[in-house]
Amino acid sequence: MxxxxxxxxxxxxxxxxxxxxxxxxxxxxxxxxxxxxxxxxxxxxxxxxxxxxxxxxxxxxxxxxxxxxxxxxxxxxxxxxxxxxxxxxxxxxxxxxxxxxxxxxxxxxxxxxxxxxxxxxxxxxxxxxxxxxxxxxxxxxxxxxxxxxxxxxxxxxxxxxxxxxxxxxxxxxxxxLPERELRAGLAEVVKYGAIFDAGFLHWIEAHAESLLAGDEAALSYAIAHSCEHKADVVARDPFEHGDRAMLNFGHTFGHAIETEQGYAGTTGAGLNHGEAVAVGMVLAARLSAALGMAPDADAERLQALLQRLGLPTAIPAGLAPDALLARMQLDKKADARGLRLVLWNGAGKACIVSGVAENAVLRALAHG
Incomplete structure (x- = not known):
């Protein structure tokens, strides 16, 4: 063994x-x-x-x-x-x-x-x-x-x-595992670099082809390193009262896309979870840049990496921004002050932001 x-x-x-x-x-x-x-x-x-x-x-x-x-x-x-x-x-x-x-x-x-x-x-x-x-x-x-x-x-x-x-x-x-599902999993691997570890993000960029090819050593390292990050935050915050919410980077946008598409990812009529999260991470990074929280270059770097991994980075055609916003308002991370999103201050530096203006989110969705 x-x-x-x-x-x-x-x-x-x-x-x-x-x-x-x-x-x-x-x-x-x-x-x-x-x-x-x-x-x-x-x-x-x-x-x-x-x-x-x-x-x-x-x-x-x-x-x-x-x-x-x-x-x-x-x-x-x-x-x-x-x-x-x-x-x-x-x-x-x-x-x-x-x-x-x-x-x-x-x-x-x-x-x-x-x-x-x-x-x-x-x-x-x-x-x-x-x-x-x-x-x-x-x-x-x-x-x-x-x-x-x-x-x-x-x-x-x-x-x-x-x-x-x-x-x-x-x-x-x-x-x-079908190739599409492998790529979907890589979206969640990228997430750990995006929110916690810019060095890991660089490692993924350097090993993208090995990961896509299913290289055993590269995948084992990526899985273990991702799990180490998740284990650390889960131990600190088992019931998601604080830092653990950062694991949802891209997920509020992604879940809205999945729900609006009727969870049609399995049939190929829509995005699966990992694909939707990939789009969501790009939207969160762009929104962060629009709010003056992070450099545009970091959002572009994230988008380029996801595209190298064969993942979508744009909202599928036919999904209306106002319909997606309505889905986001029912997300579990929303609170009494309104939308509560996981954004970032650049690669490896996620943060939780409450009361995000809906018009700013709509603009991100309209240009996504």
């Missing part, structure tokens, strides 16, 4: 992120995360045929006493709904899952969010172990315990904070 990198998430809700190739075959590691006998393996129609048997075989080898059931949803953001959440809860009920049960989230961000929310709610909270299989999930959604489902009115509006018991990221699963 290849070298395993580990990142510790400290604080009141501590756990370990393991990163390496072949971890879904590591029976002792998987079994060590389980306290009880009941395991619900949650996955989707793309991932389950590739990896569910592997995980179940590893668990059976290490713990023959386990009762393992599967709950598999169709792929796509449009499946992250209250209805699917209800079905997942019913699956836990049908297997008689006890208070020491574990929900295994095998998949990308949609599966991780849905499974984590179900784990947070079953019997007021059971363990969830995240087994991310997409780059985006490995560097972002599997870490930190934010779980949720979407509503037609907006993304991630119903959910809970529920830190995982462990995160096990098998980088070998990235070999089966």
């Amino acid at each position: 290849n070298t395993v990198r580990t990142v510790k998430v400290s604080g009141d809700y501590h756990y370990t992120i393991a990163i390496g190739a072949g971890l879904l075959d590591d029976a002792p590691r998987l079994a060590h995360t389980l306290r009880g006998r009941h395991v619900l393996l949650v996955s989707d129609g793309n991932v389950a045929p590739l990896y569910a048997d592997k995980v179940e075989a590893a668990l059976a080898a290490a713990r023959p006493d386990l009762v393992v059931r599967r709950f598999v949803i169709p792929p796509g953001e449009q499946e992250k709904t209250l209805a699917r959440f209800g079905e997942c809860i019913e699956a836990l009920a049908a297997m008689g899952a006890t208070r020491d049960a574990t929900v295994l989230a095998l998949g990308g961000g949609v599966v991780g969010d849905l499974a984590g929310f179900a784990a947070a709610c079953w019997m007021r909270g059971v363990d969830c172990v995240q087994l991310p299989t997409s780059l985006l999930a490995m560097v972002d959604s599997s870490v930190g315990g934010k779980t949720a489902v979407d509503l037609p009115a907006g993304k991630n509006l119903v959910g809970a904070f529920h830190p995982p018991r462990a995160v096990i990221a098998d980088t070998a699963t990235l070999h089966t």
